[in-house]
């Protein structure tokens with residue numbers, strides 16, 4: 640899962656990114672890698688996985704990860720190609736969700752590109768770029784779909800009508816997420832890949848020790864169907880440089896809750912509306928995975944390995960709490976908590992699954 644970090648120049652994106660990289664480094668006993676200098680791969684801690692691992696005596700714990708991409712360079716005019724704009728917009732298109740960093744702190748030593756600190760105006764600048772980019776994309780698609788709609792094909796007719804409503808909403812500055820795809824063309828939104836249909840978490844970059852999301856940002860987030868958290872990006876980046884014990888002492892000194900950065904990771908993850916499932920066995924790794932809500936055992940198998948999906952026979956499924964309660968797979972089987980499910984079984988949050996497959 641990919642999350643893109645966007646915001647005005649000097650908003651604090653790279654500071655937040657360094658802090659997240661620190662989270663990654665702290666968890667260095669986990670097998671993950673930083674692929675590119677602007678990508679931080681952060682493990683998603685899940686206490687349920689720890690309990691499952693202990694119950695089945697797994698060899699190690701391998702948490703699922705979330706990749707944060709520092710996407711610099713989104714400036715006013717980006718949709719017209721200003722400052723390599725199109726390339727940055729393309730980077731955002733590849734992400735599953737957006738972290739929108741907004742400068743709130745008014746440290747005079749940090750230059751603001753517009754010469755004033757105005758969080759709501761900054762939000763509007765960034766959102767306008769994303770809306771314009773979507774508008775251009777939607778208009779191009781409308782032309783193409785319009786030709787197919789002339790033949791009366793039902794899907795195309797439905798998509799063209801939807802695009803008309805979408806274009807009107809975008810022209811009025813409303814995000815694409817406020818215009819759901821029609822029943823007759825449910826994949827239209829996905830095909831279009833609208834930037835403003837992606838879930839958004841606003842990160843208010845506040846002054847040290849100030850941990851409130853300003854009311855104006857909270858209200859705006861609510862109005863556009865987004866979430867918001869407050870974090871002091873530079874301080875978090877500095878803390879990430881310290882060893883964990885020192886950092887904890889420093890946090891205590893500053894009266895900071897532990898959760899600034901954790902709130903970002905959790906908030907970002909919450910945006911994706913995923914369900915977690917686990918795989919685990921004695922002397923094998925206990926691993927967490929995530930799927931979009933509503934997907935099946937067959938999709939789960941595909942996450943684990945394409946060979947396992949290809950040879951899918953059935954899945955043994957037990958909910959994590961039953962597995963723990965009955966002390967492992969044998970106990971769960973005795974208590975009929977372990978079920979055999981076919982490929983169309985819809986994975987539930989917290990399922991522990993073992994896929995049987997023919998190699």
Ligand SMILES: Nc1nc2c(ncn2[C@@H]2O[C@H](COP(=O)(O)OP(=O)(O)O)[C@@H](O)[C@H]2O)c(=O)[nH]1
Pocket residue numbers: 646647648649650651652653654655744746749844845846847870871872873874
């Ligand atoms: N005082 C203060 N300065 C910050 C904070 N976050 C970032 N900065 C500073 O603002 C400047 C720009 O930050 P940076 O993360 O590079 O912004 P980016 O352009 O969005 O990547 C740097 O000098 C940071 O040290 C903060 O929370 N408080």
Ligand SMILES: [Mg+2]
Pocket residue numbers: 652653654711
């Ligand atoms: Mg930067």
